[in-house]
Amino acid sequence: MGQDGGLTIYSLGIETVARAWEANPDGPPGSSLITPAKPVRVRLIExxxxxR
Incomplete structure (x- = not known):
């Protein structure tokens, strides 16, 4: 939510889901402990x- 109380919703499309994952124990605070082995391509569909 924004500081004005509004909310923006983004509809995303994923062509292919990740099937292989890698550990990411040294990532920055708040990041995922596992990440896809190959980049996942995401696109805005609308x-x-x-x-508000």
Whole structure:
């Protein structure tokens, strides 16, 4: 949520899901402990929806 109380929703499409994962124990604080072995391609499938 934004500072003004609004919420923006993004509809994302994923062409292929990750099937192989790698440990990421040395990642920055708050990051995932596992990451996909190959990059996952994500695309915006429609305009963002803004709720106020």
């Amino acid at each position: 305009a963002p929806i803004e709720l």
